[in-house]
Amino acid sequence: MNNSSKEAKTVEGLTVCIVGVGLISGSFALALRDKGLAKHIIGVSRTEKSANRAIELGIIDEALPLLEAIKKSDFIYVAIPVDTTIPIMQTIMDTITEQQFVADAGSTKLALCEALQNHPMRHRFVATHPMWGTEYSGPEAAVRDAFKGRACVICEKEKSDKDIVDAIETIYKTLGMNIIYMDAAAHDMHAAYVSHISHITSFALANTVLEKEKEDDAIFALAGGGFESTVRLAKSSASMWAPIFMQNRDNVLDVLNEHITQLRKFKSALEKENLEFLEELMHNANKINRILK
Amino acid sequence: MNNSSKEAKTVEGLTVCIVGVGLISGSFALALRDKGLAKHIIGVSRTEKSANRAIELGIIDEALPLLEAIKKSDFIYVAIPVDTTIPIMQTIMDTITEQQFVADAGSTKLALCEALQNHPMRHRFVATHPMWGTEYSGPEAAVRDAFKGRACVICEKEKSDKDIVDAIETIYKTLGMNIIYMDAAAHDMHAAYVSHISHITSFALANTVLEKEKEDDAIFALAGGGFESTVRLAKSSASMWAPIFMQNRDNVLDVLNEHITQLRKFKSALEKENLEFLEELMHNANKINRILK
Structure with missing residues (x-):
C-alpha cells in the first residue's frame, strides 16, 4: 500500500478543504493562510450561518457542499x-x-483508524491529533498561532503514503508543532489520562457547584480562589465531547474509576481527621510539578 | 466593645508587621509599599532563610522575632x-x-473567629480573606498587583472597631479589591464550593494520572489538552492546604460527597452508553458559563 515512489509533495499554495468551520479547523485554516501553505480555502459546514461567519472572519474563501469541495x-x-x-x-x-490527500484532527484515533483500515484509499489518509484546544467552539473561536509549541500525534504512520506523511509533517511543523508517533490505541489511552478526564472532572465540578451553591452571586464574587481554572473546561461543547467520551469509553471509564478512588482517599483522610494521610496524598500530588513546567 | 468614638485612622506611612513572608503576605507587603500605605515593613518568619530572601526581594525592611515586631x-x-x-x-x-490593629488573610474564618470571640482585644482585629492565590509559595511567589479586581471577604465586621474596619477597607480598596461582608460560617461554606473543592479535585487528578500513567514523557508531551489548567492547583503547598481542609472539614466533605455523586453520573452514563444522559450532564455543566465571565 505504502507508495514511497511518489514524488515529495510541494506544500505551498494548496487548495484546501476544511470539513467543519470551528475552533480547530478555523484555527488551522488561519495558520495555513498565514504561513502561505494554502492559496484557496474551501469550507464545508452543516449550517449556512457558520459558513457565512467563517467567510466574514476570513477563515475560508468560499463554502461548498462536501462533494464539490473535495473535487476542487x-x-x-x-x-x-x-x-x-x-x-x-x-x-x-x-x-x-490518488493525487489528493486527507487528514483528520479528532481527539480519538482508534475507532476511525479501524473504520478506515480496509479502505482502498487508506494510504492517502493521515490520522492526526493536534493537542490544542480551548473551551470555545464555532468559527468565532478560531485563533491565530493556535498550535505553536504544542504536540501533534500522528497514528499509524506506516499505513499512509510517505509523500503525504511528509506533507502533513511539514504543515504541522510550519505551524510550530512537535510531531509524536503513537499507535492509535496508545494515543486513546494517553488522551484519556491527560485530556478527557480533565474535561469530565471539570464538567462534574461545575455540576457540583451548580447543585449545591444556590447563590450565583457568591460564586461569581468569590471565584478567584482557583475555581475558574479548574472549571473552565466545563464550558466546552457537549456535541464535541460526548462522542469523544463514548468512543474512548473503556479508557475513560478506567481513569474515571481511578479518579473516584483517589477522591475517596481524600474523603477518608478527612472523615478520619488523619492529617498525616491528607498531607501524604498532597505531597504525592505535588510530584506532578516534575512533569509540568 | 465597638469603639466608634475613635478617630478615623490615617492609612498611610504605617509601620506594618507581616507574620509569614510568603505568597499572600509578600504580595500584600509589596502592594502596601507600592501604594505608599507602609513606610516600614517588618517580617516575622519561621526560618532565617525565608526572612533573608524576603529582605533581598525588597518585600520587608527587616526581620524580627514576633514580640519585638509587634511592639514596633x-x-x-x-x-x-x-x-x-x-x-x-x-x-x-x-x-x-488599643492603638494597634490586626488582620488575618486565612482561607477559613469560623475557627479563628470562634477562638478569638471572647478575647478582650477582639475589637482590634478584623477577619479578612482576600480571594487571590496561586499554586506557588514562599517569598519568591509574591507578585506585584496581585489582588487587583478580586474580592475580599470581611467577616464579623460588627465585632471590630469602626476605625480599623475603615482602615482595612481603605487598604484593600487601595489595592483594587471589592469588599464583601459575610458571616464566618457562610464564608467557609462558600469557600468550600468555589475554592477548596477545586484544590481537592486537582490534587486527586494529579494522583490519578501519576498512578495510572507510568510514562512521564507521554504526559509531558500531550499535556496541551486541558490537563495543565485542571491540574495546576495540585502543585499547591500541602502545609498550607491540609489545615484548610481540616478546619473546613464538614463543608469540604459535603461538597466532596456531592462531587463524587456527580462523577458517578458520568460513570453511569458511560457504562450504559447513554449518550442522551451524558449530553444532558454536560449541557447542565455549561450553565457555569452564565456565572463566570
Missing part, C-alpha cells in the same frame, strides 16, 4: 465531532483520487 | 497556615495595645 481540493482536513467524522470520512475516501 | 508596628497582618494562625493570633492579641 488538493488536501481535505476534517475537524468535526468524532462520531460524525467516521461516516463523512467514508464518503471522502470513496471520492478522492 | 501600627498594623499586624497574619498570613500563615490556618492551623498555626490560631495560637499565634492569641499571642498577638495578648500583646497589642
